[in-house]
Amino acid sequence: MTTDLRVGVVGAGLMGADHIARITNRISGAVVSAVVEPDAGRAAAAAQNAPGSQAFSRIEDALAADAVDAVLIATPGKFHEPVLVPALEAGLPILCEKPLTPDSASSWQILQLEQRLDRPHIQVGFMRRFDAQYSALRQLIASGDEGELLMLRCAHRNPSVPESYTQEMLITDSVVHEFDVVPWLAGSPVKTVEVKYPRRNSLSPEHLREPILVIMELENGVLVDVEMNVSVQFGYQVATEAVFEQGIARIGQPAGLQQWHDGRFSIGEHVSFTTRFADAYDAQIQRWVNAVRAGTLVDGPNAWDGYLVALSCEAGVRALQGGVQSVDAAARPAFYA
């Protein structure tokens, strides 16, 4: 393909607007040809960042107008299915923001539908896989240079969350990232999930009981503990310590400007995921565009990964109530091998 890929972006909220600006300003080989957004104000604002794009209020109209070569879904998770279905039926490649769908049953339905095509068309937007540090850690694990991987000790820290953030979202909106990236790192799916409650942060919204410590066991025996923290005030940090047989590796450490001031030496830390994963978001979209233009369609987590994550989230939500919860996946179809 020598002409630019025409991407239809569905949803022009925060995430959608960000993707529109990204494709327009920083991604090679693609243009935003359509913005699908029922809210007129959002649609108009988004159009300014996508010169030459057409506006639609429904995905079906964009498809009917033959306005797009590929679809990027950036609506909230509960609105994914009604876009995934017609896009799949139209045989278009899709990049779907996480989660694939809000539960494993509906994800399973999407898997069924996708398998009618010749090969996977859906990529799910777990951007951590495109972060340079996660990649380097995965490469180290795969190399065996430090012996086998034994444990992963993770921290996922946010400064604060809005009142609308619910207890379940600790799992479905936040730990969801670890549910994808940890099996990808360790080369093994999640087997069980458990939740422990530390002392509650009094600065959290009143209805939240957090931080939590999420403990996962993987099929290959690797043990993972994730400190999930959404009100830690200081800033944003996603860090992992990998415990090997012969050593330790660590990612997610501060790397900003270094300063000596007022009795302390300091290094700039992130305060939002937008800067922490800025390069990962760019790389994710660029590699997806390249894959679509090259005809391989997917270069990253696919719908099967999305289904597994949905199962892990369901186990995680049950684990919020106590107990060691199992993740029981169906057998992986050869289609996703």
Next chain:
Amino acid sequence: MTTDLRVGVVGAGLMGADHIARITNRISGAVVSAVVEPDAGRAAAAAQNAPGSQAFSRIEDALAADAVDAVLIATPGKFHEPVLVPALEAGLPILCEKPLTPDSASSWQILQLEQRLDRPHIQVGFMRRFDAQYSALRQLIASGDEGELLMLRCAHRNPSVPESYTQEMLITDSVVHEFDVVPWLAGSPVKTVEVKYPRRNSLSPEHLREPILVIMELENGVLVDVEMNVSVQFGYQVATEAVFEQGIARIGQPAGLQQWHDGRFSIGEHVSFTTRFADAYDAQIQRWVNAVRAGTLVDGPNAWDGYLVALSCEAGVRALQGGVQSVDAAARPAFYA
């Protein structure tokens, strides 16, 4: 007291010999006046580092000879009680290497005996409390500057252990340190202990199943996870990440010589506890000597702390078999208030 404190060191093995050299060469206000060691070879070797000291094969003989003002017990834990009893009966101040005794029942007996004296005479050798970094962390916690403490995430890593190291020793010889220092940091005793098993390190002695992840809940709700690792090859590291309401603090990071060489920047790390805690061992003995000379006798963990640690170890050993194990302490006597 203007003359030097005459310390009788009981046990001239590795630890005892180390303390003898320390007192002789680096501690102000004390001399090793007696070495109590039945093994003639060890006794002779030790005497070289303690010019002017007398040799005894039994503590009772040293006491009878009025050769010591204070006793430092550096034998293995199972031999502590037969030294503690006569030393207490003689009314002498005692620094007893950890553990106080091998189990809570015998520790309780020691507590009873000690309470016949006018005040605590026993200090237990948990040297981490004398480490500058642990002290700084404790001060930060106490200050409230970062809000309340919520979690402690600990790593206790050794390069390797001899074949004689048993599974129980993961708790009684290694995690024993966290059982003392964690309540001291957090200002709250251990309530429950649980053990999780990651993938086994194939480089461990065959009879060991480790590393383990030890999870403690403290009375005040603080949650603690300790990665206990005794075959991690690379070196020795004892590190803690403290999760507060408003931020994070961390100790135990590498601080040796910094070098750029062969594609990497590196910082020298410890390979043994002897260098990691060298200053802490010195400070522990110096402060104990100062306290004894000043008549306060104890400046650090006392026999009550030793009893609590024995209880935690018993819970930890049970937890090796599974389950969440409670630590049920008797009420603290006013004597130890």
Next chain:
Amino acid sequence: MTTDLRVGVVGAGLMGADHIARITNRISGAVVSAVVEPDAGRAAAAAQNAPGSQAFSRIEDALAADAVDAVLIATPGKFHEPVLVPALEAGLPILCEKPLTPDSASSWQILQLEQRLDRPHIQVGFMRRFDAQYSALRQLIASGDEGELLMLRCAHRNPSVPESYTQEMLITDSVVHEFDVVPWLAGSPVKTVEVKYPRRNSLSPEHLREPILVIMELENGVLVDVEMNVSVQFGYQVATEAVFEQGIARIGQPAGLQQWHDGRFSIGEHVSFTTRFADAYDAQIQRWVNAVRAGTLVDGPNAWDGYLVALSCEAGVRALQGGVQSVDAAARPAFYA
């Protein structure tokens, strides 16, 4: 401009090939429409990364064919002038790899030619200005938050150089970067240059006497010392310590994967400028493309900066022979204000 910018890349050597791949694969809003390269082999190799591009052996032919909207010059410095002249005469925007030209006299001629146009058309490829860390440091200096800047202490370290690298190239090929970026950071041009010789590195090519310490005084009194080191073996590092009235800032520290292994903690360091400045090269081209499409043409160092750097290099080359050498620039034309 809604259509892609058609860039003609002149020179398909290492640097040119790199830019061709960059524009084709990672830059938004631009395509390589022409490759100008007399060497047929190079031209053919380059064409594979620029689908749809035309091949020319001379810039004049590309201009005559109306094949380009803008010119990127990636030939060695001595070949810049014969491309700059016709491209300027054609009124095209130009990104010219450093140096502008090999000496200040020829640079001055280019300035005269460019001033016949309505405004600056030439940007010079000093990519450090597009590095996130340099930008953050510049912002800190400009903010005054640490008081006035007093000194810059720089290190510019390469693992090795080929036999063809000459003593003068220490200045003209290496320190040339500091001659641009230091005045940009400090907001003041170079006033004098001096060179000191440390002990010689025996691993350098025999005809080189290096490392050298280059000392610059800026017009505003800021003093700068640059360790210029081209055989330091371990890897590639470009670091700066900025000394302010109230504190210190530092950039260029290692930020790769962190590992504990074999008695040391290490952080991955760069071994080549290609990774150290990968993002800066991308940002430089993307911002230039954006500026050209927006009609502002230049977003970075311009030809006047290139002329000043040429003067500093000449002073630096004289300083290799000894003495404190002055940089005497002509008055800046209003055209470059």
Next chain:
Amino acid sequence: MTTDLRVGVVGAGLMGADHIARITNRISGAVVSAVVEPDAGRAAAAAQNAPGSQAFSRIEDALAADAVDAVLIATPGKFHEPVLVPALEAGLPILCEKPLTPDSASSWQILQLEQRLDRPHIQVGFMRRFDAQYSALRQLIASGDEGELLMLRCAHRNPSVPESYTQEMLITDSVVHEFDVVPWLAGSPVKTVEVKYPRRNSLSPEHLREPILVIMELENGVLVDVEMNVSVQFGYQVATEAVFEQGIARIGQPAGLQQWHDGRFSIGEHVSFTTRFADAYDAQIQRWVNAVRAGTLVDGPNAWDGYLVALSCEAGVRALQGGVQSVDAAARPAFYA
């Protein structure tokens, strides 16, 4: 010697009081037996930290009373000679705070006097040689593991100085430390000294023009640049980057408590030399006491080193006025080989 070394401390100002407390509380094998201090108030205050010590107003009286086995001189440099002379004549071992004497001529006289004894009796209090990091760096240099040493890049940063601090003291009170430790590290004496002036720190006392950059060439060709900064506000830092043929080493980096707070990750830095070099001061005195008790008398920089430093300081003071100033030492007597 099995009894404690009786040390007479001369001068009970800040430094003297510190040494008195050190010997009394932390040094093994020594007691402060005499305090020589004409100021009655100071003498009384000091005596509280030296139980059992005698007070004298003149060194001669302490010597006549046979009250001391060794002398520690902690008065300002201009008062050293009148103590050194009688102490040497009495054949006592001496630890003399830096500088040996205020100038090379008087230092030379001391050398003559000392050579009447059987061997060196004077150690000069350059405590940096007893810092663990400096020692590790020296060991690395001596090992040759990184190839030859080529450059040392030093920073010597103080938060502020009193009004009484003079321009010359930049050299004689501050860089004096580098004049001792740099030749000790590099294994070669100072050959020339030069001073460069960066922009002046407006927060310095009005009569000071600083920071300064001091450039030294050593006899073996190693080049050294020292940023001497006495008003940098943020805290206290003494750091060195050693440039080798194959890599870089660095000491003096922050190693305090690590914290994430308010958008930054920070590490506690020193704010005074008293904490930065606390361990070095202790080690210096302990090793001196051990050497004296063992009969070797000196374990550290001797009077010859003190003479060389005096010469370097004189060159440095001349260099404050400009030019490259030579350090011309007499031939080293065999006595100091």
